[in-house]
Amino acid sequence: MSDEIGLILCPEARYNRSPIVLVENKLGVESWCVKFLLPYVHNKLLLYRQRKQWLDREALVDITCTLLLLNSDFTTAWNVRKELLQCGALNPERDLYLGKLALTKFPKSPETWIHRRWVLQQVLRECSPPSLDRKEQADSDxxxxxxxxxxxxxxxxxxxxEMKVCADAAGRYPSNYNAWSHRIWVLQNMAQGNLKVLHDELSSMREWVSMHVSDHSGFHYRQFLLKALVRELSQSLHHHHAPWPSPGTSSPCSPSPDPQPAHHQANREATAAAPCPSPATPEDQSSVPAMPQLFHQEMELCTDLIQSFPGHETLWCHRRHVFYLWHHWRRDHNHHDGQGCGSESPQLNHTDAGLSSHPHTASPRGVGLDRVESRNGQAQEGQNAMEVDGVGIPDPCDTKRLKRGPPDPCPPALPSEHGFVASVLDGCLSPEQGCFALAYRKWLDSVIGQ
Structure with missing residues (x-):
């Protein structure tokens, strides 16, 4: 089967042969025949819609296929194929394949993406189990x-x-908003609440955004994945103990789940009966990193890309969005801990002692560093008290600490962000990079620091 279609520049027919060329699943059409073929199939379809010419179903399938491969934004042809799908003359997978082939030549075609979503809704409806009464339910067990x-x-x-089609279209056209919007729609309707699918998408997108550092639509999709993971992990946090508490809290309690947006609720109601593909098992959920670790990994990615590719505003906008999302999640999480656990968690703002220090000397651990140092100081005092004649008695806790391995990475914090901006400004050679760093620092002080 062909997986790509394109035009072969050929102003006129030089040989008496077919203008269709097929080489290793690549379909090529010589450009000279388009001016004859496109008006022919276009008039054929219009005569059929005006009921001036009768065409059987197979002829309609062929005419609409030819027309859409030459002009994928012809809405009438897509509507005819909708009618063919509804009467059973066309298979949904076959129609999706035509759209996939058309998107290789027209990767931003809005009519193709709209029709594709309609076909996927038909697939979801076909996969929805019918409503049965108790007797029929017992017979169908x-x-x-x-x-x-x-x-x-x-x-x-x-x-x-669908994920492959969207990735291919995004690679063919930079900042392909239609492709990324369709990809978000697919996850919202076909993988709602599936932690494994969301985390796999986030992991697979890491390499793509590293190679397309100016594609804002791709980073917007990554921000959607982070929001979806935060929402799902927040809702399931009371079922799974968080291995890494958020900074400034003594013991994590389950935060209240975020309210679902209206369009998400509508999508969930529309596809509630459809079986979720590859449902996440407890092992799959345990493979998803904890919330602070998730944000730490994303901030590390932003740091690497900003340092490797200076002067790209998209990277700074993404870092701003990630830190804003983390700040609000931690604030809500700490607020819930203060109500549910009976302890107040300190809020990070511009008056905190950790923020008044110099960015280079501020600890990246943020608010929770004092408690860690306090515990380390108590352990050090206990160890000194056990020394006799200059010889220290081995502490069994030391062996346990060695077995644990390196400590977990620190989550994002406002002092560490100021330190990052200062390091960028110190070694900045690009004027655009300096402007973006200063704008980010101003945003930290005016939005996060208040």
């Missing part, structure tokens, strides 16, 4: 397991293909 497995595998296959 034996068939449910195999049917659910088949439907789940189908949805998983469609979801995997």
């Amino acid at each position: 034996l068939r449910d397991s195999a049917e659910k497995t088949r439907l789940s595998e189908r949805l998983h296959r469609v979801l995997h293909d």
